[in-house]
Amino acid sequence: MPDYDVIVIGAGCGGITAGALLAGQGRKVLVLEQADRVGGCCSTYEREGYRFDVGATILELIAPIETAFQMLGTTFRDEVDLEPCDPVYNVIFEDGSRLTYPSSIEAKAEIISRISPEDGKSWMEYARYFHGFLDTVMSGFYVSPANNMTDMTRMLLKAPRLLAYSPLFVQNFEDVIRKFFKNEKVQQSIYYPGFFCGLPPALAPGMFGFLSYSEHEGVWYPRGGMIKIAEALQRCGERFGLEVRTGQRVEKVMVRGRRAEGVALADGTEVTAPVIISNINAKTLYLEKIGEEHLPWLARVGVKSYRLSATAPMINVGLDYRPPLDAHHTVLTTPMEKLNDYWFGKMEKGLLPESQFGLACFPTFSDPSMAPKGHHVLNIILAGPYHLDQMDWDRDRQAYGERQLEMLSESLIPGLADHVQVMDVATPREYERRLLMPEGAFLGLDMDLTASTVFRPAARSRSIKGLYLAGGSTHPGGGVPTVISSGIIAANLVDRYE
Template sequence: MSRRVAIIGGGVGGLATAIRLAVAGHHVTIVEKNERVGGKLSTYERDGFTFDIGPSLLTMPHLFDELFRLAGSSIDDELDLVRLDPQFNYSWRDGSRLYVRDDHDATAAEFDAFSPGAGAKWREFDEHGRTIWDTAERTFFAGPMENPIELAKRMESPSDLLAIDPLRTMQTAARDAFDEPHLRQWVGRYATYSGSLPHRAPATLACIPHIEARYGAWYPMGGLGTLRDALERCAERVGVTIRTGVDVVGVTSAPNRVTGVAVSDGTIIDASIVVANADARHLYADLLPDDAALKQVSKAQRSTSGFAMCIGARGRTEGIGHHNVWFADDAMHEFREIEARQLPSDPTIYGCVSSVTDPSQAPDGDENWFLLVNTPPGIDVDTEAYRNLVLDRLASHGVDLRRRMRFCARIAPADIERMYRSPGGAIYGSSSNGMRAAFARPSNRGAKPGLYLVGGSSHPGGGLPLVATSARIVADMIQSDLA
């Protein structure tokens, strides 16, 4: 039976859910407060430079190919994808360099060159990541996480729970896998992929480097904004109505179910189904006030935020990669500072220079540098002072951009909160800190009948693949509830 569906927010989760529900025959309207859809899948353009200021990497592209095929297209029709090799360049101040390649044998050889015997240890670590992922994909990510019983039904045996390695932390997994301190630091970085900390996050996250090794690290020519545009095209192709530049100010409801959304232009969109592609705390604090639901979703710990810079740099940098990481000297000190709600004094710096692969992203002969460091959520930042600190720390790694900058635009946690209504500027919504984090994350089923949650703050979490998975889970739930 066809229903009217209102979706709050046109991020990736909202767009993907809209496509699935429209293909299923429903009348879907997306309401997005910003002038463009895409949510955190966003770009910044200035003086001929283009920067991906949200996701800068596409993994598991088959998830989006499935979505595009539902809309009568394919990922090859929509995007010009390049599989990156090397995937990442990692650097330390002592001159150590590690290149993770798009080939298992080549990557193992790089690990051996970095530390004799580390290639075999990497293969063992990657195989353990395979076990985690294969188990998690058919259990945790196969459906909603409304209660442990539901999860247990998807498990083949009790051993599945141990197979995903939830009892160790990423820090412990790193120590067990590698003797070399730098390689342990490399493992710990993958906790930050979900806005978490390696000494708090479960070793389950060790599946992430395996996913990159198995499915590749992809870049769509023209930038990640082309993925946003493709999702918008496909949504409109299947009949989704998209309203941008207007804000949802409330969810309307009767005593026993939602009835639609109230919009900032004074209109009401009647809908028997409302999907919130918005932060769960914003939903239950502002749009559909519910003290009990707010208390419940507040149990999920916020992910880290970040301080980012978009730098138009003159000239070329020798040896730079598309994706680069310059590690702090003392990783534990960096994470302890974040836990203490302090800006890291020697932060690990991520740098994406997509013009290495795609010359269209910068003027001829120049480079587009996107730099990101992890920060606590909700922290105030003196952006001028911290810009200088980050650039000084980068220069101490041998990469000095200070005299090459044509401009430097800055993004602080407060900007992230303002742009995306993510409390504290938490980039990934909720973190994966703690072995019960997956159960603390807000449910996809809302506090009232007819209400559903999709996106990074709800199950299964943040990042493009998980948000695409969240959309599939929610669309399937809705169809099942209507059956």
């Protein structure tokens, strides 16, 4: 008799969702997590009284999360205390000028109209267009498997209106922004969520244009930090007998005759189950945990051909002053050409950007409990490659953090460097060590069209029987609600086939 019905490797949001839902189906489920807490990139830790998020800093498009909690017999809002974030974001341009965008679409149009009346009108069109797109994809794309062409056909039959949006699948994000908006500042301020897909404007698929609209359907922060989502999923799963063990690293997936049979842990223990759900990077899973010898040659070639997604260094600081920022999220923006130039000209050569672009997240703006009374927390997410040319992430970690804070203090966030009480720099190497994410790839695999839907590693493995994938490496890709969708898809597939 196997020890469990299902073993889940990794307690990121995708893995813990799949585990909880499968426990809810009455199965005996064990989740094995190598870190000392759940949530993976969507987690929170404490240092000297300050609570820092590990990666993800906000939530939007929460419908799949709501679905997961309903499948567990409860609601998201009953389990997690959600704080709405309005204004949705503040933009700081390179020249130091600022804009603050509220949640209301109409109020944002007025602000844009003050810069460019033509673009103010275009924003309303943009919002209408992507509202329609989102409505269509949320009913099909995000909650259906995309394992093969039959699944794709089913998806289209379920959401035939998707065909009306086919131009988005051949355009890039930059084309979409330039088609709608003419003013350079407006373009920059609306493009920014492209940063979330880890690709430059010229490579990010046009469909990600929805990200610039979806924030206006609501942005939320879970009180107590992003870990509250995974903790709530764990708690709901435990009501059905889910077992979660932290500090347990899976070394190997045991495979016999192309069938998964269990896992071997770092301490040599073996645990058996006929169904394994992997929540770890698909390249690591197939090439290291399973081993090439168990894969058909086509699968070997396929897995090796995937590119890891981009990484992003994150500087977490505890402050003894209130930073002069007007929203939970502040975008440090730059023109789209500069983003493309950096990506194609410098990043691949291992260089850091000369000017700073990225995000300053201000959790204590929404939830003061994230820091001691009167103190604040900022998470600063910047751009930078895993492989550095002249620097070394480990050797230069502290100096990098200090330099970035000084640069931010000079113009964008005055006073910042003088008020730091605690600093923790999560370099790409740190992500790799802390979460075993290869090269700190925060979305698993690249999110371009060649690695989307049916082209992304399948949620039900085509090479190994009894093996399923949940998380950023499989459809629909990285992002908290998206990986929760992948957890729902994996649990539904196990229900159908096992």
